Every structure is written in C-alpha cells, then in structure tokens.
Amino acid sequence: MTADSMENVELFSSEGKGRGLKAVKEFCAGDVIFAEPAYAAVVxxxxxxxxxxxxxxxxEKLQRCGQCKFAHYCDRTCQKDAWTNHKNECSSIKKNGKIPNENIRLAARIMWRIEREGTGLTEGCLVSIDDLQNHVDNFGEEEKKELMADVQTFTDFWPPSSQQFGMQYISHIFGVINCNGFTLSDQRGLQAVGVGIFPNLCLVNHDCWPNCTVIVNNGNHEAVKSMFHTQMRIELRSLGKVDKGEELSVSYVDFLNLREERKQQLKRQYYFDCTCEHCTKGLKEDLMLGVKEESKVPCNVPLTKLPSSQGVAKEVIQFSKETMEKISKARSEGAYHEVVKLCRECLKKQEPVLADTNIYMLKILSLTSEVLSYLQNFEEAAEYARRMVEGYLKLYHSNNAQLGMAVMRAGVTHWHAGLIEVGHSMICKAYAILLVTHGPTHPITKDLEAMRVQTEMELRMFKENEFVYHKMREAALKNQPMHIMPEPRNNSISSSIFHKKQ
Incomplete structure (x- = not known):
C-alpha cells in the first residue's frame, strides 16, 4: 500500500464502537478510499x-512448488513474489510431512512475518497485529476447546528453530483470525477461495446500511501490478457521497436478513450488539416480512384454519424454511430436478400469501432461477429472475454489490431466453452498480462492459428486424454462448464480510 493511500482516513474513537476510521476529505460514489495488501493470507x-x-x-493449470509439492502458482513470477511468505511454510511442511489446515497455516504466516518484522506498526498500517481485537474472553466453552486444539496443532507444526511464542500470544493470533479473517474471492468475485488478515480493514466498523464496500482486487491491471506486483489487495470504496469527518462503515453481514437474524449473527461471530439505525428502527422489516392484503388471500388455500393473513403467512414461512432445508440437501447431492420441484411447490404456497419483497419468497425465486438456468430452461428462469430483481431493488441499497451481481445474472438469463430488451436493460443496470462497487478495471466489470456492448448491438438489430435477429442469434449460440454461471454448488462468496472458522 502506498503511504498516501492512508492519508484519506483518520483513526478515531467511535462512540459505542471503540476505534473506527473517518474520512479526512469528501468522497464520491465509487472512489477508492484506501487499498491494502494482505498482512498474511492463505488459500x-x-x-x-x-x-x-x-x-x-x-x-486451470498451476505450477507446483518443487520442494513441498503443496503450494501452487500461476507462473514463476507469482512463485518468486510469494517466496518470502512461503519459505518457512515450505520448510515446515517438508519436515512435518503433513499439511495443516488453513487456520494453522494463516497463524503461522502471521507469526513468521512478526518474526521478520517485529510486532510494531508495518508500513502503511494504522494498527499493529498486537492491537487487533481477539475476543478470546468472549469465547464459549466449545470455542475455547477448539482454540486449545488449534494452539496444540500449531505448536506441533511450528519449527523449534523459529522464534518461540507463548501460549497466550498464540491464542491472541487465533482470536484475531477468528473475528477478523477476511474472506478472499477469485479474480471475478464469484467464489470464496481463501482468507486473509488486513489490519486497516479491521478498523472499519459495521453498519447494516453502510457508506462503503470492500472488494478484492487480484492485481488485474497495470497500475495495480506496478504498485503491488502480482499480489492481491482489498479496496475500500465509497457507495455514495461521504462527507469529510464522516465515519466509514461496511456491512459485515448480508442485509437481506431480518434484523434479529443479523443481530444474532453479529453477536455470535463478532461479539457486539448492532445499534445501527436499520436495526434500532427496524427499517425495511415490514417489506422483508410483507404479506398480501387479507382480502387478496384466497379463502381456499389449504394452509391453515386461522382467519388472518398473518396466521397464514406464519405457516407459509415455516413451510418455506422446511423446504429450504430439503433444497439444501438436494443441491448437495446434485439433484437439481428435485430442487426445481421443491421450489415450484414452495412458490405455489407462497404466491397467494407473501408479498413480492418477502425475503422467504425472494430466496426461493433466486434458487429457482439459478438452478433452471443451469438446466438450460432459460425462459422460465428469466421470469423468476425478474421477480427476484424487482424485490431486491426495493430492499437493497442502490449500490449494493450483491444487488449488482444478482441483476447481472438476471440480465444474462434474459439474454439466453431471447428477451434482449429486458436483458440489455438489466445488464446496463448491473454495470452501473458494479462501476461503483468494483470499479472499471475489475474483471467482472470488464465482462459486464463487453456484455453491455454486445447486447446493445443485438438490441439495435432486434429493433430493425426481429426475424433476422433471432435467426442470427440461434446460429451464434451454437458456436459461442454467453457465459452464464457454473454448476450451482454452495461455493459462492460468503454473505459475511469476514471469514468465520467452520
């Protein structure tokens, strides 16, 4: 990180939250407030x-470290850049003859860096590893047992020739990883691939409706390569206007959950009670639990004998939760036709009762669209995707990254279905969002720009002659279809900004 990248922020004491960061100048939507390479990170x-x-x-093809046979790299440039961090790891893996899990490997990389550089502030960092919160005192009995097991495994892996640390300090490092480990994504932001520690990011406090977002930039353009070589970094980007002196915030969890669920997750994973405006006032809670007017609920829906629409809704929501458990099991087994069957049955129960912004309906719509797209049933998938996007737009912040990704997928699904007008409109909408959240040089934004240009050209052709357009499109699809999405496994980016040990 360049020294001036941290001149944009200032460390201060945030009332009720401890330390935080605030802007020292005004920022506009999409501005990079600061960028930060990982202090340590592992796959x-x-x-x-x-x-x-x-x-x-x-x-697809990576070169393996010739000594430990464990680490993999794009090429010799990446291998050379990584040697400082991998050297001790490589030696320990060879001597132990076995590879520890990601948690142990990350702790070891942190401590080898401390061994090299000391425990003080490193260049560009506002806080040292020693000063990061570990919350070990807040651990429950089960977490303490897991911590002790990790400490023991670490001491078995840690070489006697390296600097020796006390049990309390090793526990501190694992505590830091437990509540501050940031989930890393691949170059397109579509899959979680690792975990890292970013000290400055750890200072940015949570808000369910934040003014910033964090993205991973894997060194995909020349400016980044010259600054960080080929290493990955994170960028803190403003979602809208940020005033001078305003506290910077990010959301640690996905907003598309009820406030009690968000608060429970934050308490369980990060050990604090959320007091943001959306949690305090329950903003958008009525939309997330929305039901259709009682007069519109058909009296012949065989769901309950209760007369009120609220009573019906409770049963439908409970049915939805039970169905989602079945869907999760079917997905893990690759039974995608069974997933579609379960989704259709659930939607049949939901549609007469739940509003189009109800999060339980939106979750089923998202699953249905995703799996139908994978099964190449694009026309039906597009309709579910359209309804999902309409609900999302009423709930999410207008520049939310997850919203942008969802709109992008919906746009591509419409394109595959031959619905070029709606598809182009959605792709343009997604592009506008990701320009803010990811920036113009991020690979996913570049992909979207290419899609936008292609669909704009096709839309002009469609308006000139629909018959010719569909014939040309049919021929083109046989050769090179637009990319849609990988097999719908549970391997996407976590809804939490930080990584919790599983």
Whole structure:
C-alpha cells in the first residue's frame, strides 16, 4: 500500500464502537478510499491445487512448488513474489510431512512475518497485529476447546528453530483470525477461495446500511501490478457521497436478513450488539416480512384454519424454511430436478400469501432461477429472475454489490431466453452498480462492459428486424454462448464480510 493511500482516513474513537476510521476529505460514489495488501493470507484447504497461493486467481493449470509439492502458482513470477511468505511454510511442511489446515497455516504466516518484522506498526498500517481485537474472553466453552486444539496443532507444526511464542500470544493470533479473517474471492468475485488478515480493514466498523464496500482486487491491471506486483489487495470504496469527518462503515453481514437474524449473527461471530439505525428502527422489516392484503388471500388455500393473513403467512414461512432445508440437501447431492420441484411447490404456497419483497419468497425465486438456468430452461428462469430483481431493488441499497451481481445474472438469463430488451436493460443496470462497487478495471466489470456492448448491438438489430435477429442469434449460440454461471454448488462468496472458522 502506498503511504498516501492512508492519508484519506483518520483513526478515531467511535462512540459505542471503540476505534473506527473517518474520512479526512469528501468522497464520491465509487472512489477508492484506501487499498491494502494482505498482512498474511492463505488459500482454503479445498482449493489449494486450483488457486494461486500468491495472487489468489483461480486457474486451470498451476505450477507446483518443487520442494513441498503443496503450494501452487500461476507462473514463476507469482512463485518468486510469494517466496518470502512461503519459505518457512515450505520448510515446515517438508519436515512435518503433513499439511495443516488453513487456520494453522494463516497463524503461522502471521507469526513468521512478526518474526521478520517485529510486532510494531508495518508500513502503511494504522494498527499493529498486537492491537487487533481477539475476543478470546468472549469465547464459549466449545470455542475455547477448539482454540486449545488449534494452539496444540500449531505448536506441533511450528519449527523449534523459529522464534518461540507463548501460549497466550498464540491464542491472541487465533482470536484475531477468528473475528477478523477476511474472506478472499477469485479474480471475478464469484467464489470464496481463501482468507486473509488486513489490519486497516479491521478498523472499519459495521453498519447494516453502510457508506462503503470492500472488494478484492487480484492485481488485474497495470497500475495495480506496478504498485503491488502480482499480489492481491482489498479496496475500500465509497457507495455514495461521504462527507469529510464522516465515519466509514461496511456491512459485515448480508442485509437481506431480518434484523434479529443479523443481530444474532453479529453477536455470535463478532461479539457486539448492532445499534445501527436499520436495526434500532427496524427499517425495511415490514417489506422483508410483507404479506398480501387479507382480502387478496384466497379463502381456499389449504394452509391453515386461522382467519388472518398473518396466521397464514406464519405457516407459509415455516413451510418455506422446511423446504429450504430439503433444497439444501438436494443441491448437495446434485439433484437439481428435485430442487426445481421443491421450489415450484414452495412458490405455489407462497404466491397467494407473501408479498413480492418477502425475503422467504425472494430466496426461493433466486434458487429457482439459478438452478433452471443451469438446466438450460432459460425462459422460465428469466421470469423468476425478474421477480427476484424487482424485490431486491426495493430492499437493497442502490449500490449494493450483491444487488449488482444478482441483476447481472438476471440480465444474462434474459439474454439466453431471447428477451434482449429486458436483458440489455438489466445488464446496463448491473454495470452501473458494479462501476461503483468494483470499479472499471475489475474483471467482472470488464465482462459486464463487453456484455453491455454486445447486447446493445443485438438490441439495435432486434429493433430493425426481429426475424433476422433471432435467426442470427440461434446460429451464434451454437458456436459461442454467453457465459452464464457454473454448476450451482454452495461455493459462492460468503454473505459475511469476514471469514468465520467452520
């Protein structure tokens, strides 16, 4: 990180939240407030052979470290850049003959860096690793047992020739990882691939309706490469106008949950009670639990004997929760036709009762659209995607990254369905959002720009002659279809900004 990147922010004591960061000048939507390389980062255990251990890009073919046979890299440049962080790890893996899990590997990388540089402030950092919150005192009995197990495994892996640390300090490092480990994504932001520690990011407090967002930039353009070589970094970007002196905030959890669920998750994972305006006042809660007017609920819906629409809604919501558990099991088994069947049955119960912004209906609409797209049933998938997007637009912040990604997928689904007008409109909408949240040089934004240009050209052709357009489109699809999405597995980016040990 360049020194001037931190001149945009100032460390201060945030009332009721401890330390925080505030802007020292005004920012506009999409501005990069600061960028930060990882203090230490590792690839998830399940992806060590598929993701570069230096830049965290997912690649089909990677070069393996010739010594430990564990670490994988894009090329010799990435391997050379990574050697400082991998050198001790490489030696320990060879000596131990086994590879510890991601939590142990990350703790070891942090401590090897401390061994090299000391515990003080590193260049560009406003806080040291020692001063980060660990919340070990807030751990429950089960968490303490897991902590002790990690500490023991770490001491078995840690070489006797390296600097030795006390049990209390090792516990501190694991506590820091537990509540401050940031989830890393691949180069297009579509899959969680690792976890890292970013000290400055740890100072940015939570708000369910934040003024900033965080994205991973894997060194995808020349300006980044010259500054960070091929290493990955995070960027804190403003979602709208941020005034001078205003506290910077990000959302640690997905907003598209009821406030009690958000508060419980924040308490369980980050050990604080959320007092943001949306939680205090329950803003948008009425939309998330919306039901149709009682007069519009058909009296012949065989769901309950209760006369009120609220009573019916409770049963439908409970049915939805039970169905989502069945869907999760079917997805894990790859039974996608069963997933579609369950979704259709659930929507049949929901549609007469729940409003189009009810989060339980939106979750089913999202699942249905995703799986139908994978099964190439694009016309039906597009209709569900359209309804999902209409609901999302009423709930999410207008520049929310998850909203942008959802609109993008819906736009591509409409394109595959031959609905070029709606598809182009959605792709343009998604592009406008991701320009703010990801910036113009991020790979996913570049992909969207290419889609926008293509669909704009097709839309002109469609308006000139629909018959010719559909014939040309049919021929083009046989050769090179527009990318839609991978197999719908549970491997997407976590809804939490920070990574919690599973």
């Amino acid at each position: 998830f255990d399940s992806l060590t052979a598929h993701v570069c251990h230096n830049c965290f890009k997912r690649q």
